[in-house]
Amino acid sequence: MKKFPFEKEIIRLLDNTPFYIYDEKGILKSLKKLQSAFFWCDFKEYFAVKATPTPYILKILGKNNCGMDCSSLVELYLSEMVNIIGENILFTSNNTPLKEYKKAYDLGAIINFDDIGHINKFVKKIGIPKIASIRYIPKESYGTDIIGDPLNSKFGMPFDNIIEGYKKMKELGVKRFGFHSMLVSNTLEEDLIEKNTEIIFRTVKRISDILNIEFEFIDIGGGFGIPYKPEDKELDIDKLGNEIRELYEKYFIEFKPKIFTENGRYITGSHGYLITKVLHIKESYKTYVGVDASMANLMRPGMYKAYHHITVLGKEGKNKKYDVVGSLCENNDKFAIDRELPELEEGDILIIHDVGAHGHSMGFNYNGKLRSAEYIYDGKDIKMIRRAQTLDDYFSTIQGGDIYV
Structure with a gap:
């Protein structure tokens, strides 16, 4: 049975319904659980600002070593408002106006490109990003009921475009590279996340071998679910962390990329x-x-x-x-x-x-x-x-x- 944790405390607010109320300690506990599960690598959670774009919450997360996953101009300003800037921002956007890219660049954010066409425009109009990644969408992935069939996704690039994109960035002078993919949403099944993560790791290793790139980071996305129904099991985050560790040690020997996630729902x-x-x-x-x-x-x-x-x-x-x-x-x-x-x-x-x-x-x-x-x-x-x-x-x-x- 789900319990509301502070019934007595809200009595004075009941003339103000409807309203939202959040549990600060609970939010930070979820963040710490996620960080603890990836203790074995250089890990950072980039909170999906779109989930809860409330400055107070962003600020307490930032104080606990959490970055911000931003997807719009306003989300970039929200991050800046609470003094989360530089590579503590990962800017992932789709059909992005140049002024939004410019703001991300000015803040020193990691730039994550969604399409090859954005790369030339960005470098020509704005400059060379210090560090950049590309969003990958494979032909097949696991657990796509919510996020949708990859072949019908407006997000990301297929493998051949990814190769072309990284070649283009190297030619244009980009020196530091990451890799991004978001393949699942709100799942409580550790094996689905593990299988998708292996797709991502295998792809990174393949690109690295082809293009001689040592990726600084791999963003495996978010989508870690929460138990909405009382009978739902909770995601075993420690088990998941160990399973991803085994995959990491299998695929990455010559270089050791950082691991990023961009969960929103799992945290708040x-x-x-x-x-x-x-x-x-x-x-x-x-x-x-x-x-x-x-x-x-x-x-x-x-x-x-x-x-x-x-x-x-x-x-x-x-x-x-x-x-x-x-x-x-x-x-x-x-x-x-x-x-x-x-x-x-x-x-x-x-x-x-x-x-x-x-x-x-x-x-x-x-x-x-x-x-x-x-x-x-x-x-x-x-x-x-x-x-x-x-x-x-x-x-x-x-x-x-x-x-x-």
Whole structure:
């Protein structure tokens, strides 16, 4: 049974629903577990900023030897805001405007190219990157149910393009090289990550032999999953680390590349909660529980039919089936369908678990919904780390002559 770790502490905030709250100690514990699993190599986690782009969280991760995996101009500025710069940033972007590449270059970031065409443009318009890598997408990989069939992926390059890309970078004067691939998403199966990592290691060794490149780092991507359902097993990160170590020792004898990962969900996912209040209970063909949060606060259930566990503050048991829904003018605005919960009444507080990644960050303003606040509990105090959006915020960008009466 999933438990909410600080029920008493949030009582004073319950007039402010809906809101997000994170467990700071839990986040850092997950980071330390990941770092410990790769103790045997020169390892660095580059946190996927897109998962939880909240400066306070980025800052505490940076203080604990975590880099930032950035994919946009704003994410680069967020990283700079918390003084994470230089090669502590890995910039991986797709269909990237030059001004975003320029910002990454100015910050001294590692540049990860997604296409050959970007390389010439970058060097001609911006300069020679101090260190660069290329994103690889093989014809086949393992566990692609979520991330998709590689042959239909808009990300990365096939092997022949990779070879051409590294040749081009050498000709243009790049001296330091890395390698990148992201082949799986949200998996709890160690063997899938291991099999994909072997594809990556084997490819790096092959390129090194062909082009005489000693790669400084290999980014094996992210995709390490978390147990969303109470019955799900947790990823055995120590076992995974040992399995990757065996592969590393098999493939890399002449040179010893650093190992990077770029997890978001594994670090913060299990340590975030969306707190929402029951506004109305409707009896129709089934029983609907209407809450003050909506898909605008948490998109994953409506977008992916993703499961998020729900508990009720101060209540236990499974007495009745409900659909838990928001107020958007869309029928997929549902957090749960036919979910067994304690018998509910107006005013009850629902806690939606495991929303610490791809939760608040994917929020939106459809139907004029305002973005919710974010709080964090550090073991002593609850701090607001992002205030709720206001009506003034929403209307501040509107232009258009004499639209106001």
